Amino acid sequence: MATPTLLDVSALRDEFPALRQHVQGRPLVYLDSAATAQRPRVVIDAVADFYRHDNANVHRGMYELARRATDRYEAARAAVARFLNVADVSEIVFTRGTTEAVNLVASSWGGANLQPGDEIQLSILELHSNIVPWQLVAQRTGARLRYLDIDEEGRLRLDQLDALLTARTKIVALAHVSNALGTINPVREICERAHGVGARVLVDGAQGAPHLKLDLQALGCDFYCLSGHKMCGPMGIGALWARRELLEAMPPYHGGGEMIDVVELERSTYAPPPQKFEAGTPNVVGAIGLGTAIEFLEGIGHEALWAHEQTLVQHGLDRLAEVPGLHLFGPRVAGARTAVFSFRLEGVHPHDAATILDAEGIAVRAGHHCTQPLMRRLGVPATTRASCYLYNTPEDIDHLVQGLDVVGGIFG
Numbered sequence: 296m297a298t299p300t301l302l303d304v305s306a307l308r309d310e311f312p313a314l315r316q317h318v319q320g321r322p323l324v325y326l327d328s329a330a331t332a333q334r335p336r337v338v339i340d341a342v343a344d345f346y347r348h349d350n351a352n353v354h355r356g357m358y359e360l361a362r363r364a365t366d367r368y369e370a371a372r373a374a375v376a377r378f379l380n381v382a383d384v385s386e387i388v389f390t391r392g393t394t395e396a397v398n399l400v401a402s403s404w405g406g407a408n409l410q411p412g413d414e415i416q417l418s419i420l421e422l423h424s425n426i427v428p429w430q431l432v433a434q435r436t437g438a439r440l441r442y443l444d445i446d447e448e449g450r451l452r453l454d455q456l457d458a459l460l461t462a463r464t465k466i467v468a469l470a471h472v473s474n475a476l477g478t479i480n481p482v483r484e485i486c487e488r489a490h491g492v493g494a495r496v497l498v499d500g501a502q503g504a505p506h507l508k509l510d511l512q513a514l515g516c517d518f519y520c521l522s523g524h525k526m527c528g529p530m531g532i533g534a535l536w537a538r539r540e541l542l543e544a545m546p547p548y549h550g551g552g553e554m555i556d557v558v559e560l561e562r563s564t565y566a567p568p569p570q571k572f573e574a575g576t577p578n579v580v581g582a583i584g585l586g587t588a589i590e591f592l593e594g595i596g597h598e599a600l601w602a603h604e605q606t607l608v609q610h611g612l613d614r615l616a617e618v619p620g621l622h623l624f625g626p627r628v629a630g631a632r633t634a635v636f637s638f639r640l641e642g643v644h645p646h647d648a649a650t651i652l653d654a655e656g657i658a659v660r661a662g663h664h665c666t667q668p669l670m671r672r673l674g675v676p677a678t679t680r681a682s683c684y685l686y687n688t689p690e691d692i693d694h695l696v697q698g699l700d701v702v703g704g705i706f707g
């Protein structure tokens with residue numbers, strides 16, 4: 296068997312200009328990639344290069360620049376399809392990100408398919424962007440929300456699924472990976488069980504796409520949502536994948552230019568998907584940057600990324616266990632989680648911990664991480680969260696542990 300290529304992290308870090316700086320007089324230790332990743336030079340250059348050379352609107356010009364812009368935009372769509380192992384490129388809809396992708400499905404598919412008494416099955420670890428859009432459509436349609444619980448290590452309680460999934464369940468919407476706990480959810484099994492009762496499955500892949508090998512044909516979901524900025528791409532771009540027959544049956548989400556076929560005074564007919572869901576001038580440069588980010592990740596290779604991630608997971612679990620008074624949330628075994636470490640330090644408010652770490656040059660997030668129901672379930676108002684990506688090293692985690700010593704020293 297071939298040994299997986301190890302990541303040359305030191306060379307890789309050189310590709311990320313933002314990592315090479317001092318903050319607060321110390322070298323930056325960036326541990327907030329679950330909020331947003333840093334960008335490699337190739338992505339930054341692709342964005343600048345588009346504006347320098349190819350800038351034109353897409354799908355409408357009869358001239359060279361417009362053709363180039365359109366070709367590059369559509370090549371980015373093909374890159375997303377390849378990344379997700381989706382055969383039909385027209386099943387990829389560009390959105391502003393995961394949030395907009397979930398809103399699109401909840402509003403369009405949910406508005407057309409949900410009735411009073413129907414059930415929307417979520418989990419307690421969802422981000423607000425996979426809760427609030429469903430609340431809005433539930434209020435419009437009379438459907439009800441149900442929540443799958445977690446166990447003490449932050450894993451979904453699959454034992455509850457049989458009782459929760461019934462003929463009333465119309466859609467199951469859940470995160471591939473928890474942004475707050477790092478838990479990798481068993482999406483494939485849940486898809487099978489949901490399909491058994493005739494429900495659709497939406498996967499919030501905001502934290503899945505950056506870290507996991509994706510094969511949507513094998514995963515078996517009906518909708519998959521991702522954000523470019525969490526996987527080295529630009530902000531303000533993401534994608535929705537949905538089966539073509541679903542996209543064809545769904546009503547438009549936004550109305551405007553580019554999504555139509557014929558416009559009359561009182562009504563219109565629509566373009567086929569994906570254009571039906573891309574009203575107005577799209578984020579062309581964002582899509583091109585996302586396509587470049589995908590090529591960048593593909594160039595490194597998933598095996599090397601995953602091996603590196605799991606090295607960070609194990610190192611984080613080992614080192615954080617040494618910190619006095621630290622309680623770590625989420626699964627305690629590597630393989631079941633990504634390198635996202637949410638924790639509480641006894642007697643220290645998470646905001647104070649993050650502020651002291653900032654003075655040490657260490658960037659972490661403190662707060663509810665847009666998961667208030669999960670925080671309530673864990674019985675805490677907030678946590679401190681350190682989240683890693685491909686450019687982080689075990690030494691970054693060691694710096695975090697040293698920073699936590701400083702925090703411990705200040706709070707006695």
Ligand code: 7TS
Pocket residue numbers: 329330331391392393394395422424425470472473474475499500501502522533660664665
């Ligand atoms: N879903 C999950 C699981 C997420 O982690 C996030 C963003 C979103 C959806 C929303 O993505 P967006 O690109 O549309 O904003 N998560 C976080 C976070 O953990 N810290 O800041 C943003």
